[in-house]
Amino acid sequence: MSLKHALLGILTVKPMTGYELKQFFDSSVQHFWNAELSQIYPTLKTLEEQGWVDKSVEVQDSRPNKKIYALTDGGRDEFARWVRQPMPATDMRDPFMIKVFFGAELPIEDMLILLRRQMEEEQKILAFSETVLREKIRGGSHALHSPRQGLFWTLTLEMANAYRRAYIEWCDRSMHLLEESMLEGGATAIEKRLSDGEPELRVV
Amino acid sequence: MSLKHALLGILTVKPMTGYELKQFFDSSVQHFWNAELSQIYPTLKTLEEQGWVDKSVEVQDSRPNKKIYALTDGGRDEFARWVRQPMPATDMRDPFMIKVFFGAELPIEDMLILLRRQMEEEQKILAFSETVLREKIRGGSHALHSPRQGLFWTLTLEMANAYRRAYIEWCDRSMHLLEESMLEGGATAIEKRLSDGEPELRVV
């Protein structure tokens, strides 16, 4: 479970309530991670049981009491241990690729429509992070507690954007290839070009 | 659940047992999807209950009987419907990015080690699909039942590779940036360059 460690990580910034942790997620890492309150609250409880966070209660009237969670030394150690530990590469899991894989089951025109739609979805998301999110970082949001952290935040944003860009380019290229295959009346020529090692196919 | 539809898709090729479906996964789509037998068997049962597949039994001695599943007309329709239906863009969910996001919590040297390891993991996977998988497609594996299908298979492979390449490039670039920040003694200059819109940052 990475959520545990994501929470520990956020708590290195400062002690927070579950509600505030959710806000932190939404305002800073939502481009590569997300969590619902219904998942955060129980996780905080297990974190407390493991001794990685301490809970203190701030009494409120006319509202549920605030439960503020702070990292313990053990929690800080656990996070440091986890961060350093290498992990296997994330494997891709994209249901859209199932549709593409069985693309031969439908007319090329329909496949082109699918690809265009998917590309537009990706473009919307990319446009969002190119503008709104970048501004947030540049403006130095509350989530930042040091300039160095801003650099790492930017790197994660860059990764998300690199992914979207690769996706969009792939959609574009696939659409062109399919259009060509309609004109040429067969997939053989394209297949040959793809597997013969065009520049795009080299290992970086 | 996309597994249901992935199974329906595979069964368009020919009727198969659960065991054979697993082999199909392993030999053709494992670069973007996977499924365990313990998940496939119950799913086949629900598929049968929904009337999307028909089961026939091939009796065997000294081995559990084979249960061969074949698409019904309803199943074929359902798959065709599902394929055409647009879907929201998959959101990225990468625990490694949590580590990067909190990279300021550890010495830059340690972060560089992490990035290098992660890059090497990605390179291994990329090298694998650049060789083994490509050969499989070129050689026309048993999973292929038409040349056109080979084209779409290739496209999914290209997507997976594009993703890995983007990841590797990002690791490389991030490492360079961090090294620079060590020399310059501060992250400000780099941050400025990142957010001022270098060529790499344009929307494609």
Next chain:
DNA sequence: TTACCCATGTAACCCGTTACATGATTTT
């Protein structure tokens, strides 16, 4: 003789989302 292939499954558990429940305060 060790290990992998064939061939079926069940059970427990983990992670995550959606829906449900409560209810005052503030903004539009």
Next chain:
DNA sequence: AAAATCATGTAACGGGTTACATGGGTAA
């Protein structure tokens, strides 16, 4: 008057992985 914010949670369900259970046949 309606909607969003603050603040806590529980319950049900969906999807996936790991472990467990069985057991003959075949290749290293």
